[in-house]
Amino acid sequence: MGKTVIEKIIQDHTKEEVKPGNIIWMDLDIRSARDFGGPNVVKNYEQEYGEVPVADREKTYFTFDLCVPPCSLKYADNQQICREFARKQGIEVFDVDRGIGSHVLMEEGLAHSGATVVGTDSHLNILGAVGSFGQGMGDVDITFAFKTGKTWFEVPQTVKVLVKGTFASPTTAKDLILYILKKLGTRKVALKAVEFYGEAVRDLTLPGRITLCSMVTEMAGIIGFVPEFGDALKVEIESLSGKKYSPHKADKDSSYSDIAEIDVSGLPPQVAVPFSPTNVKDVSELEGVKIDSGFIGSCTNARTEDFALASQILKGKKIKKGVTLKVVSATKRVYEEILERGILEDLFRSGAIISNPGCSGCAEGHIGLTGEGEVQISTGNRNFVGKQGKGKTYLASPAVVAASCLLGHIASPKDI
Numbered sequence: 436m437g438k439t440v441i442e443k444i445i446q447d448h449t450k451e452e453v454k455p456g457n458i459i460w461m462d463l464d465i466r467s468a469r470d471f472g473g474p475n476v477v478k479n480y481e482q483e484y485g486e487v488p489v490a491d492r493e494k495t496y497f498t499f500d501l502c503v504p505p506c507s508l509k510y511a512d513n514q515q516i517c518r519e520f521a522r523k524q525g526i527e528v529f530d531v532d533r534g535i536g537s538h539v540l541m542e543e544g545l546a547h548s549g550a551t552v553v554g555t556d557s558h559l560n561i562l563g564a565v566g567s568f569g570q571g572m573g574d575v576d577i578t579f580a581f582k583t584g585k586t587w588f589e590v591p592q593t594v595k596v597l598v599k600g601t602f603a604s605p606t607t608a609k610d611l612i613l614y615i616l617k618k619l620g621t622r623k624v625a626l627k628a629v630e631f632y633g634e635a636v637r638d639l640t641l642p643g644r645i646t647l648c649s650m651v652t653e654m655a656g657i658i659g660f661v662p663e664f665g666d667a668l669k670v671e672i673e674s675l676s677g678k679k680y681s682p683h684k685a686d687k688d689s690s691y692s693d694i695a696e697i698d699v700s701g702l703p704p705q706v707a708v709p710f711s712p713t714n715v716k717d718v719s720e721l722e723g724v725k726i727d728s729g730f731i732g733s734c735t736n737a738r739t740e741d742f743a744l745a746s747q748i749l750k751g752k753k754i755k756k757g758v759t760l761k762v763v764s765a766t767k768r769v770y771e772e773i774l775e776r777g778i779l780e781d782l783f784r785s786g787a788i789i790s791n792p793g794c795s796g797c798a799e800g801h802i803g804l805t806g807e808g809e810v811q812i813s814t815g816n817r818n819f820v821g822k823q824g825k826g827k828t829y830l831a832s833p834a835v836v837a838a839s840c841l842l843g844h845i846a847s848p849k850d851i
Contacts, residue, residue: 437686439593440660441628444568444683448551455592455692463494464550466580469536470499472555474513475574477520480581489524490584496545497521497528498536498554503793505531506801534766534792535734537561537569538645542768544676549683553580558734558816560651560658564644565672566682568658591657592692593685594624598633600700605848607744608643609736609814609832611635612650613705617715618697625655627692630662630685635699637663641671642738649735650816653712704847706812707830710820718835721845727826728811729840730796730803731787731833732763736814739772745837746781748851754786755843760836761802762787763795796823812839 438446442453451459468476480489489495497517505511514531521528529539537559540546548566552559555577562569572586580586596615629651639647644661651659662684672680704718731737731745742764754760762782764770770792773779783789788802796803796815805811805826814836818828831839834848841851 437688439685439689440683458589461588462585465552467496467554470514471501472574473517476578479578489581492525495526499531500535500794503531538765544678547678561649563648563658563660591627593628595691595694596631597696598635599698601635602702605834606702607832608646610705612647613715616713621655628657629659636661642740704835709827718847724845726812727809729760729836730813732795733815735816737765741833742773742778745833746778748837749785750781754840760787760840763790764792766792812836
């Protein structure tokens with residue numbers, strides 16, 4: 436029997452038999468901890484192992500992204516605890532100026548095709564966008580990974596998702612994944628890996644794949660892969676990371692637990708309604724819903740391509756009075772790109788509030804939170820009760836967010 440993508444990656448990192456349901460020990464290429472969970476990793480490590488060196492300091496990292504620079508004494512202390520441990524151990528820290536850890540790991544070529552990466556980040560499966568196995572884990576598991584360079588893992592089943600048809604602008608990768616969420620819900624791929632196939636996903640750029648893979652978490656899935664790609668994507672990824680892009684492909688005789696077909700022909704922009712990312716409607720069903728604020732950012736939609744799309748809609752126009760739009764790039768590299776290309780200036784002149792790279796709206800204490808009664812439209816990945824505050828958050832693409840902020844209500848880019 437052939438192997439799926441995730442089975443091949445795991446098999447490359449273990450001597451044990453890899454098949455769904457088996458619990459194996461897996462070697463790790465990268466282990467990381469962020470400013471959320473990181474201090475507990477340090478505490479656990481020092482209590483359990485004292486001054487013993489980590490398994491391989493060149494494969495061990497801290498990434499600060501959740502609350503950067505720290506907006507509370509708690510986070511200031513958390514980050515300093517990690518820094519001091521890192522200095523003693525000789526571990527590199529991607530500090531408060533670098534941006535979202537998963538994105539930084541891709542940019543640095545550390546999370547590359549075929550690699551195994553774990554960390555204290557529930558959306559680390561975003562690394563499937565570059566053909567890497569990424570997995571968020573608890574601080575106890577990450578502590579063990581720091582010490583040993585390996586972890587135990589139950590090999591998951593894989594679901595094959597066939598995406599039929601194509602769509603055109605102003606529909607984007609965000610609309611695609613929202614529609615897939617609507618169709619699959621949270622049970623179809625729960626605790627399973629996903630392989631996406633079809634022209635619509637094969638043609639996605641790296642930012643588009645990042646958007647797609649990041650929201651596999653919201654399906655309750657383990658990780659998503661897009662095995663098919665063209666030459667342009669290969670060049671894009673290799674120029675970003677400096678590493679050869681050679682992702683695994685599933686064998687033709689692979690065994691899947693299920694095969695789902697989703698037709699996206701002519702798909703219009705989509706919006707997820709509070710309070711679930713799977714509660715998705717066509718934008719036309721929600722047009723006219725008044726908003727107080729907008730947010731473009733998060734690990735799901737904060738690459739240069741996302742801001743360029745918003746800029747095309749906002750350039751030369753002003754955000755509606757009484758509405759605030761907050762903009763946060765994924766990384767320092769992205770910030771530099773949108774600065775050099777004039778995108779940042781266009782967003783600023785339209786009235787957007789621009790902050791430094793980081794997770795922002797997904798973290799308490801930074802921009803992107805909502806007050807009681809506030810209605811926000813966001814490119815984030817979650818809109819659960821209380822996740823961004825006491826208000827209501829609608830999830831949409833950068834294009835829909837930009838158009839909505841211009842008009843003061845949920846709107847399609849075609850309305851501008």
